[in-house]
Amino acid sequence: MSEVARRRFLQGAGVLGVAGALGSGTASATSRYQWLSGDHHAHTQYSYDGMYTVEQQIRGALRHGTDWLAVTDHGHASHEAHSVEATAADLRRAARKFPQLLLWHGMEWNVPGAEHATLFFEDCHDEAGVLRDFERQFDWRLNGAEASNPANERKALDAIRFLQTKIRNGTMKSALVFVNHPMRNGRVAPHELRAMHDLAPDIVVGMEGAPGAQGDGDPLRGPGGHRGGYANSPGSNSYTPYPPEAYRTYGGFDWMTAKVGGVWDSLLAEGLGWWITSNSDSHFNSRDTIVRVPEPGNQFDLTGKHLDAVEGAVPQVAPPYVDFFPCEFSRTVVGATRRTRGAVMEGLRAGRVWVSHGGLVDDLRFDVCATGGTQTMGGRLRVRRGSDVTVLVKARLATRPNSAGFVPRLRRLDLIKGAVTGRSSSETLATPHVKVERSYEPRWHHAVFTHTFRNVREPFYLRLRGTDGNRGAFEPQADAPGAANPWEDLWCYTNPIFVEVR
Structure with a gap:
């Protein structure tokens, strides 16, 4: 990708605004590790x-x-x-x-x-x-x-x-x-x-x-x-x-x-x-x-x-x-x-972890930032009520064949948001306050995406998942007995980042 094309891509993804959200001199949280x-x-x-x-x-x-x-x-x-x-x-x-x-x-x-x-x-x-x-x-x-x-x-x-x-x-x-x-x-x-x-x-x-x-x-x-x-x-x-x-x-x-x-x-x-x-x-x-x-x-x-x-x-x-x-x-x-x-x-122990199947992605970085701070997977970002919170996702897509002999393709990343509502019954199996907030379709080997939550009022968490989309759907499908070649249905997930509102 040419530098001009790259700059247009980053502008389209909103990345040039991330520097302001991070503050001058604030490093990406993932780069510390x-x-x-x-x-x-x-x-x-x-x-x-x-x-x-x-x-x-x-x-x-x-x-x-x-x-x-x-x-x-x-x-x-x-x-x-x-x-x-x-x-x-x-x-x-x-x-x-x-x-x-x-x-x-x-x-x-x-x-x-x-x-x-x-x-x-x-x-x-x-x-x-x-x-x-x-x-x-x-x-x-x-x-x-x-x-x-x-x-x-x-x-x-x-x-x-x-x-x-x-x-x-x-x-x-x-x-x-x-x-x-x-x-x-x-x-x-x-x-x-x-x-x-x-x-x-x-x-x-x-x-x-x-x-x-x-x-x-x-x-x-x-x-x-x-x-x-x-x-x-x-x-x-x-x-x-x-x-x-x-x-x-x-x-x-x-x-x-x-x-x-x-x-x-x-x-x-x-x-x-x-x-x-x-x-x-x-x-x-x-x-x-x-x-x-x-x-x-x-x-x-x-x-x-x-x-x-x-x-x-x-x-x-x-x-x-x-x-x-x-x-x-x-x-x-x-x-x-x-x-x-x-x-x-x-x-x-800190939850700084992402997981992947079949070499779906070579690298996956996930940061959440606001004025004065940034956190990566497993972290807790503390912000004042009314703040803007920006998500930065960087994915380096696979370029080498995996163990099955092919180069997998990441077709979609989902940003999932859930409300933090506090302790519930010890037998709780579900929560209704979760949704796919935004989806991204990577088009380049280095894919960069952002999303900003404006005027946040309540605590929440964010996590990512990604798929090769080979099952014809972007929601995980039940694996069929005896007909579920693992290489034909690849996913990746990150651990969450919590946003705590003061």
Whole structure:
């Protein structure tokens, strides 16, 4: 684009007025951070349902541009008895061998009274010992606390208090918990999300906005698959008020996230910092040539470890090969002040996160500004009543083929606005005060858009979503069983920015 054309484009988008809104010398909020791609939900041979060695998982992650990775093998009796120290040793070797990758030793916690969540620590003394202790006391596979009932929900809160105690006594600097695939079985109720977050808003900070196992809906793997493994119906431990449509993905995203005015928006409407991520949930990766070797049926039960997988010859597509390597399909991009584990955790905790599928966008910047200040994703912009508030969106569209071999095209970005109305019932599933405020159609490789809210009077939040529009509609559509190639329906989402009015 010529400089004249570029200037006309920026004028048409209203960008030349943004400098005045920001004030002279005020930098874009997004420019303060390094934006690092990663994944907090991946498995190895130390999961009862996994396969990859730690090094195989890391090499795959690095091939796809991963900057940070948490290894989160499943809680399990054999895992607690045999796997934790062995995983720690493998990760120490990997950290020395691959210093370019920020690594965590976490776990996928079977949450009492619910389903699964990611857990990982910052600067923990005796990390393996703390993980084993936590798993032994608070994982429902070990203590029988699976059923959805008040006693088990209280046990989940006791687990969070355990982490708070470890932080207070200096055993660890911090911890993070993300609820995984919340609507896959509908077993985590809205009041459980609120209760955990209320107890520890610096620990339980969000959920997977999109589950892993995205290849499960690909017709190549055979009939009957569902993106994310969302093929279930309500069960005995499911939260009864969830409607039947909640158990499906929409453009690969969880119903809680994809439904405008739904569960996620109801939490944001209360002003809660409840953030979304997107992850691989990597166990067996679609089209990979690494395969599990034959082993005794009791191999994992006796040792807490599957035999090392080996390189094969034929790309695998049949079940259970329905996942992707970290950052191959799903990316969680975090704004970090430094390239350190602590800075990534701080960025996740603060909600400085956007997520994308299939390489839909190379970069996505989202700022909200008013006289004297600017905030990016996860931030809270405080303004005086009657102020003007301007949104600045910058998207760098994809120019390189993704893992499926094509360059995706972002066809539309939606700016979504929701009113912050204060706390509601702990069982709230929806809020009516949310709408798509404005939509943009990117036309250049570097797309820049603005929107100004005049004379703001009440608090609100803003978030973005984008799509390739390949389903013929710009609203997320329910993914069809066995006919939902993930590469043919790509979306991206940002976390919100809150505008607080004084």
